[in-house]
Amino acid sequence: MFRLPRLAPFACRRQFSSVTPRFPCVEAHATRESRLASVAASPAGPEPAYARPNPTSYTTFHATTPLPLTYSQYPLPSFDIAYETWGSLSPAKDNAILLHTGLSASSHAASTAANPSEGWWEKFIGPGKALDTNKFFIVCTNVLGGCYGSTGPSSIDPDTNAPYATHFPVLSIFDMVRAQFRLLDHLGVDKLHASVGSSMGAMQSLAAGWLHPERVGKIVSISGTARSSPSSVAMRYAQRSVLMADPNWNNGFYYDALPPHTGMKLARQIATITYRSGPEWDARFGRQLRPLLSDASASTPRTPALCPDFLIETYLDHQGEQFCLRYDANSLIYISKAMDLFDMTAPALDALHIPEANGAVLSASAAPDATRPHVTSHSKSHPPPTNPPAHLPALAQGLAPLAKIPTLVLGVQSDILFTVEQQREVVDALRLAGNDSVVYYELGGVWGHDTFLLDVLNVGGAIRGFL
């Protein structure tokens, strides 16, 4: 609650100009800039975490065979993939699970001997957990395009000995998965027990089944989509716009200068809004004000300002501040764009450069069971959807190569970024394509898109049961 000063009598007036306005929330950007400038000049080197890679905390697979790319006439000449593993590969090499990450995650999904710090899916990986290391060999990579050890825009271009920056080619989700399968080849894994992912990782999980249906035993797709919606494109576009407008971004060429930390902070604030839900904020923050500075007494008047007053604002501010130097701006832009471009409807797939599609496995025409009528998978327990989107048949056609792969789809009703409508769409398209082994769970709760990081009981339970 604000505690306002007493009203002055009308006769008493003040010049509003007598107090110089201050904006700590804006000054924070300049303060960060000064700090970065002084650190950059120090022997310890620059601050951004991604500028100090630690190749002893993960393993690096260096590929020297060029990687064909979806949107480029020319292949990537060579590339690195950083990865970590948990559990042991069986002698038959048939117990591997490829775990795909969300946009900004590293390969560090859980603690390891080499890196004992907590991973982003710590509670889901281990003996008896959702990804059970007593049974499975879990592999997680930093994606191609990322900044945590895998080749991306911040990597050195061998042709110029300088960072690629925005000379880096536009990537697709398929390119990322293709690079991961090169790693699997290197590890001697012919067939995955499962391909598992959440958010962007769910896109990759589906893409893995599409590129190599014969190499993927099961698919887990959590809070993902097979076709990015215009509203999710809008949300990511807003973030990219803000970031690219930061003068420090400098068309992507900032690696020998200060990074666009303010743009990154602002972009992350927008992203954070899409990761949770209004009902969570109602319960968690309501209309509470931010805590007072410790030197303010309980009787000090407290009037509103143009900078943050409410706890929800300081929460967003904090999330942005935490992130703005932890991730490479160009990686964010490239990977965010790859998500926008993801579309598994048949016409969209047909237009792409997908070298794997040269063989027997093409979209509809060569689906494992393309001759069966499209409706057979809809039984009494799974009737055809009542109000399907117009693109559902095209999506079913695109997903036809996945018709024989048992698939778990899990969605969250409070997710505003990857809505339940999109989850149901994937399920309906798979069933329409003839897949009669689709399991679908829809979770309640208020955690929105981030549910996959938080709900160990329900998300973890569904995965463990399915695998």
Add this chain to the structure above:
Amino acid sequence: MFRLPRLAPFACRRQFSSVTPRFPCVEAHATRESRLASVAASPAGPEPAYARPNPTSYTTFHATTPLPLTYSQYPLPSFDIAYETWGSLSPAKDNAILLHTGLSASSHAASTAANPSEGWWEKFIGPGKALDTNKFFIVCTNVLGGCYGSTGPSSIDPDTNAPYATHFPVLSIFDMVRAQFRLLDHLGVDKLHASVGSSMGAMQSLAAGWLHPERVGKIVSISGTARSSPSSVAMRYAQRSVLMADPNWNNGFYYDALPPHTGMKLARQIATITYRSGPEWDARFGRQLRPLLSDASASTPRTPALCPDFLIETYLDHQGEQFCLRYDANSLIYISKAMDLFDMTAPALDALHIPEANGAVLSASAAPDATRPHVTSHSKSHPPPTNPPAHLPALAQGLAPLAKIPTLVLGVQSDILFTVEQQREVVDALRLAGNDSVVYYELGGVWGHDTFLLDVLNVGGAIRGFL
């Protein structure tokens, strides 16, 4: 659909660095900056529309009695309110309707003789229309804090002869309404036939009933709220952050330099996302690509870029570009903040400086009929809500002064900024406060928050029927 160039054979490689990346979406900001700089130096004067007020197109009420302010110890010494009217005031002066605007609108709700251009609610105002000028005298003002003729941050501070800029005091919705009632006093209107508003205007409409229940005959609240939710605060905070981070903003002191046009564009892009709905974009844009430049042939390869590819992106870009020089950045910040601060729960109201609350009309304790049990308004046709928010009793207590005012509440199911839950909350709180003349309509459709600007048939019909 993208049309990709043919894949080059693997042996053939290219240096990615051979092409210099270009970013037209970022260059647009610099281009705009240059254009503004050259126009500012020309005799025609600066470009921003609000810098060229046209006082012949509206009427200005100049108040010389100081205006007490909710969050300031000191009153505003004098102020202007720009307004326009439609229809004729009856000899008894009992047919006036005060129409409140959304955040960025001017007083020009419909065309007039003085300004024949189309107004923002053109189709809703006129003979036989929702606001029927055959019966009613409609008054619409630019709000206090705005930049279209009413006093706001861009106005000249009489104490300094320079624009207030961020010396301007933080405003509340109640302050805006208080200034409007000064205008009504000036016009000789003791009692309004109705107070009508959408979005922020709906907040003002409710606030008018609270400040002066004896002067408001009916209330219309469309897509508004009586208590801003943390998720709407988050959305507006993201916009203010982006805007205030623009170096041109300069702590609000930009009136003798170039305005923060890039920050305004980015802020408007974010706002636009909240004004419509995902389902609308699914239907309107889907995954269509932006049109090709006219000189591109149908066979030219078309590869994705980091700047906009999809129609939804160019739509947001266009909305931002259109707006960025039409509205004053400081007005946006102040009015956006006033919306965040709006909270009609009793404890929040009790903490404010509300001079009007000195008299008989206080929140619950002096409600017209505070002695009647709180549940009486819930009849068989309006049972008590099954899962009310925890703050509902406090909101009912705050809205008690409105217990005798017939009120129309209208909400839209696809509105993500002012959700239907918030509309139902207003309705439930009014009924709980003992108001048995609450009419509630909930509209479907895909237009989201902007429905009030677009749906003449349903929104207009409900208003006409109610008035």
